[in-house]
Amino acid sequence: MPLASYIEGMKIQGRLALFSLCSCAISLSAFCQPSGRVLMIGIDGVRPDALQVAETPALDALVANGYASFDAMNDDITISGPGWSAIHCGVRSGKHNVVDNSFDGQNYFQFPGWLERLESLHPEWNTLSVCQWSPINGQIVGNSADVVVNTGSAAGAAQEVVNALENGDPHALFVHLDEPDYAGHSYGFSPSVLPYLESIEEMDAEVGLMVEALVARPMYAEENWLVIVTTDHGGIGTVHGGNSIEERRVFVIASGLGVDTELVAPDTLSVLGVAENCLGAMPRLFFQGNARAVVPEFNDFVVGATQDFTVECRVKTTQAADVAMVGNKDWDSGLNPGWVFSFVYPSGPGWKVNVSDGSSRVDLEGPPIADGEWHTLSCTFDRDGVARIYTDGVLSDEQDISGLGSLDVDGRLFFGADALAGYGMEGAVAEVRYWNAVLSAAEIADWHCSELTDFHPSLAALRGYWQLNEGAGDFLEDASGLGHHAVNEGGVWGSDEGLVVWDYGNTPRLVDVPVTALAHMCVTIEEEWGLDGVPLLGTCFPPTPDSCSEDLDGDGAVTVTDLLLVLGAFGQTCTE
Numbered sequence: 001m002p003l004a005s006y007i008e009g010m011k012i013q014g015r016l017a018l019f020s021l022c023s024c025a026i027s028l029s030a031f032c033q034p035s036g037r038v039l040m041i042g043i044d045g046v047r048p049d050a051l052q053v054a055e056t057p058a059l060d061a062l063v064a065n066g067y068a069s070f071d072a073m074n075d076d077i078t079i080s081g082p083g084w085s086a087i088h089c090g091v092r093s094g095k096h097n098v099v100d101n102s103f104d105g106q107n108y109f110q111f112p113g114w115l116e117r118l119e120s121l122h123p124e125w126n127t128l129s130v131c132q133w134s135p136i137n138g139q140i141v142g143n144s145a146d147v148v149v150n151t152g153s154a155a156g157a158a159q160e161v162v163n164a165l166e167n168g169d170p171h172a173l174f175v176h177l178d179e180p181d182y183a184g185h186s187y188g189f190s191p192s193v194l195p196y197l198e199s200i201e202e203m204d205a206e207v208g209l210m211v212e213a214l215v216a217r218p219m220y221a222e223e224n225w226l227v228i229v230t231t232d233h234g235g236i237g238t239v240h241g242g243n244s245i246e247e248r249r250v251f252v253i254a255s256g257l258g259v260d261t262e263l264v265a266p267d268t269l270s271v272l273g274v275a276e277n278c279l280g281a282m283p284r285l286f287f288q289g290n291a292r293a294v295v296p297e298f299n300d301f302v303v304g305a306t307q308d309f310t311v312e313c314r315v316k317t318t319q320a321a322d323v324a325m326v327g328n329k330d331w332d333s334g335l336n337p338g339w340v341f342s343f344v345y346p347s348g349p350g351w352k353v354n355v356s357d358g359s360s361r362v363d364l365e366g367p368p369i370a371d372g373e374w375h376t377l378s379c380t381f382d383r384d385g386v387a388r389i390y391t392d393g394v395l396s397d398e399q400d401i402s403g404l405g406s407l408d409v410d411g412r413l414f415f416g417a418d419a420l421a422g423y424g425m426e427g428a429v430a431e432v433r434y435w436n437a438v439l440s441a442a443e444i445a446d447w448h449c450s451e452l453t454d455f456h457p458s459l460a461a462l463r464g465y466w467q468l469n470e471g472a473g474d475f476l477e478d479a480s481g482l483g484h485h486a487v488n489e490g491g492v493w494g495s496d497e498g499l500v501v502w503d504y505g506n507t508p509r510l511v512d513v514p515v516t517a518l519a520h521m522c523v524t525i526e527e528e529w530g531l532d533g534v535p536l537l538g539t540c541f542p543p544t545p546d547s548c549s550e551d552l553d554g555d556g557a558v559t560v561t562d563l564l565l566v567l568g569a570f571g572q573t574c575t576e
Ligand SMILES: [Zn+2]
Pocket: 045, 080, 181, 185, 240
């Protein structure tokens, strides 16, 4: 029976006829295959906070018409090899076994990529993989896709996709654009680094070209396209690979005609219990971004090559990042002159003190303290002996600093960010004390959890004492009585009732990306595949009975086109 007769019959008989067509009419089997199609765009090394700052009209349009999260997670190794393996295979490194860019130990045989799964289930479908970073094709995709192309530029990669969409009949495409990662390594992964933002904007233009070609396809609506855009990792400073939130937070966009608009934020807020604070509950100054407090220039903070000194502070944070908590230096390099309280590079977990005279450096390492609780951090600098750091009054490390010369930048001090208002921390600082003497271990232990009083044995050596508990305004009193008052530049006053912590437990994971693609194409996700990801847009089942007799294309009548739309949708209507 010719197709037209079946369609005419169905028009009258509705859904039952539709199902019998699909299950019985062998000659029409092509129409019974789910026809959801996927364009997956991977952009290397894009921090979602930078993406949100950048001008990205094409990606904004996808977000406005789809599912998106700027709080998705690479919850594994923040390196491209493992990241793209998760995005293709839907499993973490414990299964795909790739832990770096050597791809050694890869287990893609047991956990193949999504294009390979598509090709083994539907060899008649047309698949394309275009990569600017060729190891994705070389190692993960292999020759599983029908067409595998490596290009030297993002523009070239996008052009390959545009060509395929304009002239071919692709069902699933993967394209990798590398330039933000390159910009991040060169200039810094940060929403405040212009060349990084510009590279993201350039990638957005390429996304725009591809989406334009996609929606221009004559059968665009019927083909039921899902556009997925994601990244493999973020970055901090000019690197990635660690566990900081800046490296782990990623974005996922899944946009298409049938996708409900939804923006997934960390949907549970947890507030840490009232942090242990032996100083009592009082207003606290919280720093975020590159907010900081500045102590203006005073000779008391100029130490030359010989002046002993001690710095103490209390800190409450959850982020063990490459930040400047308290210091006097430009933290762009550990070799810049001066000293700083930070974390072990690049993402802790231990805290550290770095000190340098401009040509050699010494680093002292302490235990993890980024747990949302208050901790007292102290460092004594005996200039012809050792520096010692103490955590909550207990000695953590000591190193010889007798070889270091002058540590001076100028006579200023900074809390919350560095001398150039960079490397900002996220958290609170309080009770900063500066002494021009080496405090004893006993003094540090005895006074680590109390405010200073006249009974402190070294009171005569106190040169600055900023409790940072004013509760309002930008004037930060020096309680030493010496008048070295500080100025708040952007720190926010809050209560000490506990630090609000975002819980990312319910936001998307990289491993969800390929499972979402497969589910959109109505591939049944088999338990035995052992995938770690879940489909973000739900799984497939047949459409509702009513859809057979609906005027889907809106031309005022139930016609052949409407029925073809139903056929196209059969089996792949995806709901939550
Ligand atoms: Zn990289």
